Every structure is written in C-alpha cells, then in structure tokens.
Amino acid sequence: MEYIESINPYNGKPLEKYRMFSDSDIKRVLEKAELAFESWKTESVEHRAGLLKKLAKTLMKNKKSYAQLMSKEMGKPINQGIAEVEKCAWACDFYAKNAVGFLSDDLIETEADESFISYDPLGCVLAVMPWNFPFWQVIRFAAPTLTAGNTVILKHASNVPGCALALQELFLMAGYPEGSFQFILADHQQLESIIENSIVQGVTLTGSEKAGRAIAAQAGKNLKKCVMELGGNNACIVWEDADLDKYLDTMVMARMQNTGQSCIAAKRFIVVEAIYDEFLMKFSKRIQTLKSGDPLDKHTDIGVMAREDLAKTLEQQVNDSLEKGAQVKIGNKRNGAYYEPTVLTAVVLGMPAFDEELFGPVAAVIKAKDRKEAVVMAANSKFGLGSMLFTQDIKSARKIIGDIPDGAFFINEMVKSDPRLPFGGTKASGFGRELSMEGILEFVNKKTVYIKK
Numbered sequence: 001m002e003y004i005e006s007i008n009p010y011n012g013k014p015l016e017k018y019r020m021f022s023d024s025d026i027k028r029v030l031e032k033a034e035l036a037f038e039s040w041k042t043e044s045v046e047h048r049a050g051l052l053k054k055l056a057k058t059l060m061k062n063k064k065s066y067a068q069l070m071s072k073e074m075g076k077p078i079n080q081g082i083a084e085v086e087k088c089a090w091a092c093d094f095y096a097k098n099a100v101g102f103l104s105d106d107l108i109e110t111e112a113d114e115s116f117i118s119y120d121p122l123g124c125v126l127a128v129m130p131w132n133f134p135f136w137q138v139i140r141f142a143a144p145t146l147t148a149g150n151t152v153i154l155k156h157a158s159n160v161p162g163c164a165l166a167l168q169e170l171f172l173m174a175g176y177p178e179g180s181f182q183f184i185l186a187d188h189q190q191l192e193s194i195i196e197n198s199i200v201q202g203v204t205l206t207g208s209e210k211a212g213r214a215i216a217a218q219a220g221k222n223l224k225k226c227v228m229e230l231g232g233n234n235a236c237i238v239w240e241d242a243d244l245d246k247y248l249d250t251m252v253m254a255r256m257q258n259t260g261q262s263c264i265a266a267k268r269f270i271v272v273e274a275i276y277d278e279f280l281m282k283f284s285k286r287i288q289t290l291k292s293g294d295p296l297d298k299h300t301d302i303g304v305m306a307r308e309d310l311a312k313t314l315e316q317q318v319n320d321s322l323e324k325g326a327q328v329k330i331g332n333k334r335n336g337a338y339y340e341p342t343v344l345t346a347v348v349l350g351m352p353a354f355d356e357e358l359f360g361p362v363a364a365v366i367k368a369k370d371r372k373e374a375v376v377m378a379a380n381s382k383f384g385l386g387s388m389l390f391t392q393d394i395k396s397a398r399k400i401i402g403d404i405p406d407g408a409f410f411i412n413e414m415v416k417s418d419p420r421l422p423f424g425g426t427k428a429s430g431f432g433r434e435l436s437m438e439g440i441l442e443f444v445n446k447k448t449v450y451i452k453k
C-alpha cells in the first residue's frame, strides 16, 4: 500500500500520512460519481443554487481552520489564507444569485414555433488542481460546474491532501449529495485511465504548462472537452506618467502576493526609461518593508515557498539569469523553502527571468526606451495570461488594448480574478475560461432545441 506524507514547508516537519487510492478505490469513485449524476442532473438549478448559499456559509464558518491548513501544508501567510476562503464564499454567492439566469433556456427566433438553447450538464468532470490557491482554484471551478448539474472528481496537488479532504467534507457539510464531489489521491497512470473512462466527460486543469500539455493531449486523444489554466509571465508596464505614490503598493502586491506563487502575478516590470530610476528605488524600498516569517503569524507578508525543491528551481532560474548578465538589486538568499523577496535588474530577452515563469518572490525589472517599446516587450512572451499598465493617460492606454494578446489587460490595477469576470489565458497560458457566465457554460451541452407544432 502506498502512502503520501504532507510536510510543513516552514519547518520541514511531517504533518499527516494519506493512503493513495488503489485502482479499485478509483473504480468505486467513478461509479459513485456516475450514480450521483443520475439524480443530481434532475434537480432544479434553483435547488442546486440554494446549496451554494450553504456552501458559502460553511466556508465562512470554517475560514480560520481552512487558512491554518493551507499555512501548514503549503506555507501561505494566514491572513492571505483567510482572504482566499472569503473569496471562495464570494464566488459561491455570485453563482447562487446568477446561476438560474446563466443556465435558463435561451430563446432564439427562427421559423420554428419554438427554438432555444438548452444548457444540459455533461456528467462527471475531472479536476486536476494546484497547491498555490488550494481552496480558491477548486471552488471557482466546482461551484459553477456542480451548479450546472455535473459531478466532480478532484485530483489535487500531492502536497495539499489535507485541503483536498477538507474540501470533500465541506461539500458534504453544505448538503451536497454523496458522490457529487469526491477527491482522489492518484498517480499519473491512474489519471490517464480516469480520463479514458467513459464516465468522465470533461477535464479541467490548473497548473503548469508541462502538466497542461500532458493532460490536454490525453483529453484530446479521448475527445473529451477540456479547460486549461496554465502558467503566466505577466508584464507590468509602467509608463513615465504612472502615479507611483498611488499605485506602488498595488504593484508590490501584484508580484509578492502568495509569496510570488501565482500564475497571474506581475513577473516582468517593464518600465520606461524616464521613470526607471525612481521606480526601482521606490519599488525595492517598499519590498524591503515586507515581513517574512511564520505563515501562521498574522503579521507575516511573505511565508515560505510551498516546497524546498520549488525554491531551488527558482534559485536556478535566477542564477542562470545572473550568469547571462542580470543583476541583483535586493534580496536573493534562499534558506530551505524560504526565498528572500528579490529584485533583479538588467534583465533582457534570452534570460530565464524574461522568458520563463519565475514562480516565487522574484521581480524582474526591465528598462524600455519608450512607451511603444514597453508594450512590444510585454507582448513578447510565450504566455498570454494577462498584462497590466500603470499610467494616467487612459486615452493612450485604451489604444494599445489590441496590442496585448492576453486573456486580460488591467489598467492601474493588478491582474486579479473576480467571480463576475471571465478568467483565462491565450498561447501557453491555456484555453477556456473560468468564472462569470463563461465559466459556468464550459462544461455544459449547449443543445439546440427546435420545435414545430
């Protein structure tokens, strides 16, 4: 029998042991999901949306213990964990209010007596989820997808098994039927056979580009609908008229939130020459005021990275960039899974700090000669999750919206997710959308119905 053990990345101490699922355990999970779907799909959307309200309440009631679990399993600062759970409740409330409208038949006038689009559930959807926002990433997919009448099987990241188990219990506590939301602890081979299984009708993955390519290939081979939310290398463009006093904290947060481990974090700060020195000085100074420490301490801004090997990978990417001519402005010490908030300068195309996703608290500051060059540099990425621009010249900012080939473009705000707005990327950042009406319609059969009397 194989086990996995969760480890606290802050002190390296083991937390809990969990038994991996055997093939027969997985068969049982799939059969349960299939059985649950038969009755769940016949419930009204109103009923399913009503359960979302209970889900939101249960999340709020347990927000402290869920946040503690995240701090222990993946090093998230406790206050950020509490905010994450509150955001989950927000998404549930949003869909509780709007799901009926989103899923109602859409009448379309034709020569028929009646013609419309009916939004039917697909069946069981497999979710492969990451550790960086262990509650949010799951809820933002599962809340709408279940409300559309599907069932869900969650394969969470192997370093957050406690969060996966807590999520399964959360749905049961909120009154969801047995088998509608189940978690599994499975290896890659088992995942492959789950995707092949005819009970599974769709797959969603939030994770790395590498994982996305592997799972999307399996979904494609089996002709299963999939949504891919992958990595990002978001640019934060700073034009010479940016209001640094007003927005510096936003820019720091855009990089350092969640100890820098976010797909939508600002990773490349592309700053026009005229404001470069001032930006670099103020930005670095502000970063140095962030408090590193125990993730369970409510005063901590920067916790540890989720695993030591991830911190080592980041260190390697920084070292490779330094070898190619980048320079350290502040920080750049690693101790176990802790990585000191770091600012790199002299970063150019061809260095990992420009070309790759740096998934930790390292900001690359890049000089552009003017506004135009800054925009061209921002768009020069294999990823396409989002970009942000800081300027007071909104008229000119609007003109470059079409030059940013990303899933999102934020002006004077960090790229962030919001239940009311679609979320997703282009290029190597994936495809499909989560949240908003777009998200709830990803895993439904948009059925054309045509009636002649």
Ligand SMILES: O=CCCCC(=O)O
Binding pocket: 132, 133, 261, 262, 263, 264, 416, 417
């Ligand atoms: O890694 C992706 C993080 C998404 C975080 C969010 O939705 O705010």
